[in-house]
Amino acid sequence: MTPEPRVIGLGLDRVDGPAKVTGAATYTMDVAVAGLLHAALVRSTFAIGTITSIETAQAAAAPGVVAVFTHHNAPRMKKPSWNLITPPPPVPLQDASVHHYGQYIAMVVAETPQQATAAAALIRVEHKAATASLSLDAPALKARSNPYFLDAKRGDVESALAAADITVDATFSTKANAHNPLGLFSTVAYWEGGRLVVHDSTQNPYLIRDSLAKVFSVSKDKVQVLVPYVGGAFGAGLRLWQHVILTAMAARAVGRPVKTVLTRPQMFTGIGHRPATIQRMRIGALRDGTITAIDHEATSTAAKVANVLYPVTLSTPATYRCDNVRGRDRQVRLDIPSPAHMRGPGEAEGNFALETALDEVAYAIGMDPIDLRMRNYAKVHPQTGLAWSSKALDECYRQGAERFGWADRTPRPRSMRDGHWLVGYGMAGVTYGHFQAKCHASLTVRDDGTVLVRSGATDIGQGTYTVITQVAADGLGLDPANVRFELGDTDLPRAPQAGGSGLATALSNAVRDATVNAIAALLSLASADHASPLHGCSARDVVVAGGRIHRKDDASRSETYGAILTRNGRSELTVQGSSAPSRAETGVLLGSLAVSRMGRAGRRLVEATHAIAPAGAFAAHFVEVRVDPLLGRLRVKRMVSAVDAGQVLNEKLARSQIVGGIVGGIGQALFEEITTDEGSGRVSNATLADYLVPVNADVPDIDVVFVGEPDSDNAVGVKGIGEIGLVGVAAAIGNAVHHATGKRLRSLPFTITELMD
Amino acid sequence: MSFEPPLVRTAVQVNGFERKLEADARLTLLDALRDVIGLTGTKKGCDQGACGACTVLLEGRRVLSCLTLAAQCDGRQVTTIEALAGDDLHPLQAAFIRRDAFQCGFCTSGQIMSAVALLDEGRAGSDDEIREFMSGNLCRCGAYPNIVAAIRDVAGGRNHDA
Amino acid sequence: MREFAFVRPTNVEQAVELVTGDPDAAYLAGGTTLVDLMKDGVLRPRRVVDIARLPLREVIRTDHAVTVGALTTMEELAAEPVLAERAPVLREALLAGASTQLRNMATIGGNLLQRARCRYFRDPSVRACNKRSPGSGCAAVDESARMHAILGAGESCIALHASDLAVALVALDAVVHLQGTTGTRRVPLTEFYRVPGSTPERENVLEHGQLITAVEIPLPAAGTASGYLKIRDRASYEFALVSAAAVLEIRDGVIHDARMGLGGVGTIPWRAPTAESLLRGARPGTGVFRAAAASAIRDTFTVPGTAFKVALARRTIERALSTVSGGTP
Ligand SMILES: Cc1cc2nc3c(=O)[nH]c(=O)nc-3n(C[C@H](O)[C@H](O)[C@H](O)COP(=O)(O)OP(=O)(O)OC[C@H]3O[C@@H](n4cnc5c(N)ncnc54)[C@H](O)[C@@H]3O)c2cc1C
Ligand code: FES
Numbered sequence A: 001m002t003p004e005p006r007v008i009g010l011g012l013d014r015v016d017g018p019a020k021v022t023g024a025a026t027y028t029m030d031v032a033v034a035g036l037l038h039a040a041l042v043r044s045t046f047a048i049g050t051i052t053s054i055e056t057a058q059a060a061a062a063p064g065v066v067a068v069f070t071h072h073n074a075p076r077m078k079k080p081s082w083n084l085i086t087p088p089p090p091v092p093l094q095d096a097s098v099h100h101y102g103q104y105i106a107m108v109v110a111e112t113p114q115q116a117t118a119a120a121a122l123i124r125v126e127h128k129a130a131t132a133s134l135s136l137d138a139p140a141l142k143a144r145s146n147p148y149f150l151d152a153k154r155g156d157v158e159s160a161l162a163a164a165d166i167t168v169d170a171t172f173s174t175k176a177n178a179h180n181p182l183g184l185f186s187t188v189a190y191w192e193g194g195r196l197v198v199h200d201s202t203q204n205p206y207l208i209r210d211s212l213a214k215v216f217s218v219s220k221d222k223v224q225v226l227v228p229y230v231g232g233a234f235g236a237g238l239r240l241w242q243h244v245i246l247t248a249m250a251a252r253a254v255g256r257p258v259k260t261v262l263t264r265p266q267m268f269t270g271i272g273h274r275p276a277t278i279q280r281m282r283i284g285a286l287r288d289g290t291i292t293a294i295d296h297e298a299t300s301t302a303a304k305v306a307n308v309l310y311p312v313t314l315s316t317p318a319t320y321r322c323d324n325v326r327g328r329d330r331q332v333r334l335d336i337p338s339p340a341h342m343r344g345p346g347e348a349e350g351n352f353a354l355e356t357a358l359d360e361v362a363y364a365i366g367m368d369p370i371d372l373r374m375r376n377y378a379k380v381h382p383q384t385g386l387a388w389s390s391k392a393l394d395e396c397y398r399q400g401a402e403r404f405g406w407a408d409r410t411p412r413p414r415s416m417r418d419g420h421w422l423v424g425y426g427m428a429g430v431t432y433g434h435f436q437a438k439c440h441a442s443l444t445v446r447d448d449g450t451v452l453v454r455s456g457a458t459d460i461g462q463g464t465y466t467v468i469t470q471v472a473a474d475g476l477g478l479d480p481a482n483v484r485f486e487l488g489d490t491d492l493p494r495a496p497q498a499g500g501s502g503l504a505t506a507l508s509n510a511v512r513d514a515t516v517n518a519i520a521a522l523l524s525l526a527s528a529d530h531a532s533p534l535h536g537c538s539a540r541d542v543v544v545a546g547g548r549i550h551r552k553d554d555a556s557r558s559e560t561y562g563a564i565l566t567r568n569g570r571s572e573l574t575v576q577g578s579s580a581p582s583r584a585e586t587g588v589l590l591g592s593l594a595v596s597r598m599g600r601a602g603r604r605l606v607e608a609t610h611a612i613a614p615a616g617a618f619a620a621h622f623v624e625v626r627v628d629p630l631l632g633r634l635r636v637k638r639m640v641s642a643v644d645a646g647q648v649l650n651e652k653l654a655r656s657q658i659v660g661g662i663v664g665g666i667g668q669a670l671f672e673e674i675t676t677d678e679g680s681g682r683v684s685n686a687t688l689a690d691y692l693v694p695v696n697a698d699v700p701d702i703d704v705v706f707v708g709e710p711d712s713d714n715a716v717g718v719k720g721i722g723e724i725g726l727v728g729v730a731a732a733i734g735n736a737v738h739h740a741t742g743k744r745l746r747s748l749p750f751t752i753t754e755l756m757d
Numbered sequence B: 001m002s003f004e005p006p007l008v009r010t011a012v013q014v015n016g017f018e019r020k021l022e023a024d025a026r027l028t029l030l031d032a033l034r035d036v037i038g039l040t041g042t043k044k045g046c047d048q049g050a051c052g053a054c055t056v057l058l059e060g061r062r063v064l065s066c067l068t069l070a071a072q073c074d075g076r077q078v079t080t081i082e083a084l085a086g087d088d089l090h091p092l093q094a095a096f097i098r099r100d101a102f103q104c105g106f107c108t109s110g111q112i113m114s115a116v117a118l119l120d121e122g123r124a125g126s127d128d129e130i131r132e133f134m135s136g137n138l139c140r141c142g143a144y145p146n147i148v149a150a151i152r153d154v155a156g157g158r159n160h161d162a
Numbered sequence C: 001m002r003e004f005a006f007v008r009p010t011n012v013e014q015a016v017e018l019v020t021g022d023p024d025a026a027y028l029a030g031g032t033t034l035v036d037l038m039k040d041g042v043l044r045p046r047r048v049v050d051i052a053r054l055p056l057r058e059v060i061r062t063d064h065a066v067t068v069g070a071l072t073t074m075e076e077l078a079a080e081p082v083l084a085e086r087a088p089v090l091r092e093a094l095l096a097g098a099s100t101q102l103r104n105m106a107t108i109g110g111n112l113l114q115r116a117r118c119r120y121f122r123d124p125s126v127r128a129c130n131k132r133s134p135g136s137g138c139a140a141v142d143e144s145a146r147m148h149a150i151l152g153a154g155e156s157c158i159a160l161h162a163s164d165l166a167v168a169l170v171a172l173d174a175v176v177h178l179q180g181t182t183g184t185r186r187v188p189l190t191e192f193y194r195v196p197g198s199t200p201e202r203e204n205v206l207e208h209g210q211l212i213t214a215v216e217i218p219l220p221a222a223g224t225a226s227g228y229l230k231i232r233d234r235a236s237y238e239f240a241l242v243s244a245a246a247v248l249e250i251r252d253g254v255i256h257d258a259r260m261g262l263g264g265v266g267t268i269p270w271r272a273p274t275a276e277s278l279l280r281g282a283r284p285g286t287g288v289f290r291a292a293a294a295s296a297i298r299d300t301f302t303v304p305g306t307a308f309k310v311a312l313a314r315r316t317i318e319r320a321l322s323t324v325s326g327g328t329p
């Protein structure tokens, strides 16, 4: 028997492709149910204060209106449980107080969306506004230090800085960004008896289920959340949002299904945003390129309404071998809508400061930026001293540089030109954190040889439908065409959120486990059966291929899954699978903190109790830019990204993930900024014509190469790559701009104003 | 609130079938397709003419259905994503799958309808031309390079045939 | 959107009568401005008069001019072969605007009458907007304005006229044909728009109900070079931060005729006559281009967010002039 090529890793087409290219895929906003009503939301037009009167009679009398809800008549609801990473919003419409611009203060439910929207415009609100704190530079604000208790340090930064040959001390700023998934977030809710069914644009269906159960005082099994397709989310779908609560509330109150589709402007205030930061980065180095000190301090904006875990400096101590490192976070709580995790949260901002400052060091000592990074390469996890579960960042630098043609770069700024355009090359490295959560899946083998895998995960575009189909097919030696994967339903086995670049690792290992369990279960049927060619075999004695279980000692003796089932009088067999993060995951986090508090003693403690540090993905981005210095125009001309993604599950889709992240990074670097009005906190660019995201013409060809080996910390060898594509792009572009123009830009996004000579 | 304008009668040819609407004049073509006719393949990403997700063909030309009133389409031909595939996928649909020209898939109907028109307009002559004339269709997942590749494949195929 | 009645008159006279006789009526052409602003609650007509099918879609060519029916779409006009030959500036300005989808809908008449993109104007929850509610003030002046005007602007209003097409058309000395209940009228585009002054709600000389029926575009003399340079953050699908339409007739190394339109800077599509007179009679070169650029951007009214446009506009003009003059045979 010749071994078949592995299905894992192959660049198969998306299994959900046909549904998506024909318009057949049903997103939440496409859900139609009999008797559906439509909701429109009214938002506060001031940041903080009290509603003194709200006049709804005209709206209530408008054609088609079924109900109008305000804090006067909305049902009382319970608070959802609090949690650190995805805290819930305040329960809406419970009192007259307003905590940020855009808070929902009324909801109209009508027969058609046009009627609901028109009636909502008839509601008159009077209010008393108080003075709001809206930005990092708001006067009289106190920043809170170490808000997440994750600040880390090692060595003695101050002495090392004092002793360094050169130091870079620079301040960086990044602006608030909006996720702006193209799909407007939507919710459809209806109650059937005491049961609540919710279709929602979410990455985290179980959180929605559990939270709504609490809010409406029903048991969790009385709530079902469905989400087969999501029109993008980028982190905005990790939390429970107020419109979801309101939709379920209204559906219960009027006794009919209700649909809410947020408007694009509402998407800027109702589903989170990437917070703004100001960061100070100090780096000390010796002339030979040894980095002796890194001190990273970051202050980010947070909302008073919800405190989201949002460390910005977390990865800095884990990035370079350097004896003296400090990462400190600070937080300023404002009267703004809640920030949320957005692709590479904190990492994208922190990396921009670190990798830009490193480029400054390279110039200060006259060393090639890649050589500088290699000189300070962290062969082990630098904070704990533990061996990485895998790391091929050096290969990322090497292969990326080669494909890019880095050697052609003349290091002097403004030394390369093409007509009006200055040409610049820049690069940045990325060390991304590891994340994994508990995950469950079920797997059913049918007597016709097909397999159904189920888990309540979500596919927001990252390709989970496809890669999990491949993992199951691979584990069972099946053609992927015979495997179907169902997701997006909380009645299925529990999966974690599609976030933190953690779902692929969690789910692929759970499904791998399910395939192992399936083979074991089938084998125990066959093994006990004298008529089976597999009689007497244990798992050790067999291999699977071509939809059959084969004896290792005699590959010609084999049996199909279907035959085993049929002979045993069964039409199908279902097994469960699960995965959980290894002990090393928390070990590294606690270990890092132990080293921060206890220094060497902490390090000895970690080494005595742990063997490895589980690694996330690594990457190096290379960029060529063109800058028209008179007119301030900046264009990204081409990009090469080399990524250590461990075991790639699907080459084609993984490349798309990286490219998509890079496009997000181009947006962060060149365009994206939420602007707000002073006083009211109104978002003054809350449309897709005013808040700019990259268009097709902004994006060049992007060459992605995967390097490295399967990771040793999980059975499948996967590392998450949902976010790493974005992180580092801004620094690479900024470094290229410096090379092109000699200007060091430390504030995102880069603007024409700064780029003009 | 005494103003109650009459409903508007409109007959639109949608994907070759006549659809009679008797509707609120405010109804956009996009909402008519999605909420009344039940063709939800055409998507709403902004409702403000800024994203291209709602692109359909009106009399063979690409337009934004969110800024078009259904009433404006009386007697007109509208083509949506649902009409492209026969027994086989349209070459662009197949190329989009092959090139992985989408992720979440939300912009995809609009991208493909726009690309169908782009080829008719003869504007797929180079990658740069494709990029420029596909810039009215945002893709927040960032599938642009693959979208360009998919269109290039089909345009190249066409040039060969010709 | 407020409820409205939808009517489709069958001829021009009927359309003009319908709208003239009803202060709450509005013409609907491509709808890309009107429907958008009705959704936002900024325009609230009770009667929408669909003119898109009126027979105003002809393009008539003579040796000296093209006369374009007001309901011709931007894409249709851009495809006119004579533009590529005689007035590339117009074709470039058309294709630099919006997206193909929008250009297939948007009409020439509608484009000239498109409303400000100012987010304070477009959001009725903002109280202060002199354009939307006269006398209420201007929020944009105090808040974060970037896509706003620096010429023809003042404390009362800094809203930009964002049309690209109109910038090329003012440079080409286009003439607008109007029809009202009392007859027809021709107005040069340079006299069509009104700077805000103390009445920002009055954007042009059009009376309610008057219909633009056509735009007459004189074609530059053969051998005239022209071009449109649009500067924006994105590479495409964005309004101009600054733009320049340059039309230069150079004979024997001397600028015989020069016309300049500026976009992204004016409360109205901006013509730069002083720059033009500096250029006329001069030999093309950096010195005179720079002087022309400086003279075009004078007496500016800026807020912190728009201050960068002063230098950017001058450089854009300079670049446009040097590109267009280099392109002369
Ligand atoms: C996302 C987006 C991006 C855009 N980008 C650009 C850009 O980059 N450059 C650019 O130049 N434009 C741009 N536009 C604006 C677009 O070009 C205009 O909206 C369009 O040209 C208006 O034409 P229309 O036929 O759709 O007008 P309509 O919306 O139908 O009408 C506009 C106004 O003019 C009135 N009207 C229309 N026709 C006549 C007539 N013949 N006589 C009298 N009154 C009339 C209407 O009553 C209405 O008040 C953009 C628009 C959008 C939505
Ligand atoms: S929904 Fe029509 S352009 Fe965005």
Ligand code: FES
Pocket (backbone or CB within 6 Å): A182, A231, A232, A461, B101, B102, B103, B104, B105, B106, B107, B108, B138, B139, B140, B141, B142, B143
């Ligand atoms: S595929 Fe998600 S927006 Fe394009």
